[in-house]
Amino acid sequence: MATYETDAIVLRAIRYSEADSVLTLYTRDRGRASAIAKGARRPRSRLGGRLQPGTCSRVTLAEGRGELATVRGVSSLQPNAGLWTESGRLRAAGHVLEAALRTLPDGDPNEPAYHLLGNALGLIAREPPSEGPPRLDPLVLGVHVKLLVVAGLLPVLGSCAHCGAGPPLPAFSAAAGGALCGECAGGADPLTLAAHAALAGLIGRPLGEAREVCPPHAAAGVERVVGLVLREHLGVILRSAAAPASPRGPSETFDSGH
Ligand SMILES: [Zn+2]
Structure with missing residues (x-):
């Protein structure tokens, strides 16, 4: 063999x-x-x-x-031993691993994706856990957004995906390909200024700066955009986004084997 x-x-x-x-x-x-x-x-x-x-x-x-x-x-x-010293870190890591499992295809080498995951897990293991729910940890959201980049799924955010108009862009539609101006918004999801700015920051800045560019009030809007893109392009609904109220940890995905 x-x-x-x-x-x-x-x-x-x-x-x-x-x-x-x-x-x-x-x-x-x-x-x-x-x-x-x-x-x-x-x-x-x-x-x-x-x-x-x-x-x-x-x-x-x-x-x-x-x-x-x-x-x-x-x-x-x-070894990322810090993941096992605090349950919030372990759950945050579980959300990162779940997104990688569901967005990266089998047998398709992608070195940027490998480095992104290694970097993310190292940061989560080292840094103090975030205050809010682990699924809204800026490091988790930063990985999710950067996975969209490495998977080639990044939506248009700088101008209206439908007509090309500049900001303000108060809506988002994954089917239309990105952010939308007021004229083109129709029934699309609202996109707050804070979420828009956080998305731009998470894409453009290193993962280690995720907490600076994604304040707590922007996190849910970022999660929503990631969820819409994954559902539209891959038919994937992340467990964390599908059941935000559930206290269940990522035990199935993140089986520690103990
Ligand atoms: Zn437009």
Whole structure:
């Protein structure tokens, strides 16, 4: 069986049989890939602890007959241990991993996406958790907006997507391709000035500045725009956006395996 080494971020770990985990990885060299980690759920496994969702590792993968590779070796690159010290951070990371799972296609290498995820998870693990709900953490929203950029789904925001007029642009329609002027707004969703400015900042500024460019009163509007774009182009509704009132954590997506 052919083996290869690559840097990988664990997006998801699903329990498989008594002792194994099936992982969804985002690899630097091959994009999204699935792999089985045999024995990873045994208490003394050397694999298990290094393959939690949200960690970055150098992995050796053996290609199988089907789509599922087998993990042969792993060395930790960025354990992001801070994710497990605070539940808000863990939930924020879960929202990042869910968006990556649902927007990045299988087997399509995208180095900017890999670096974006690694950077985001590192920041979430290091920084103090945000005050509000983790799904509205500017770091989470920043990753969601930047994933739209790397996935080629960025809407038009600088001028009216329908007629080209300049600001003010008080509405947004994913079907029309972006922000809309008052004349073209029709029944489109409202877009506040604050959300518009925050979107521009999250796109244009480094992720580390997300909290400066996306104040709390802009967050829900940014989340709404991201949700509209994902639904229009990918048919995806993120769990966080679909059920904002639910206290349920991202347990299914972000199975810690404990
Ligand atoms: Zn217009």
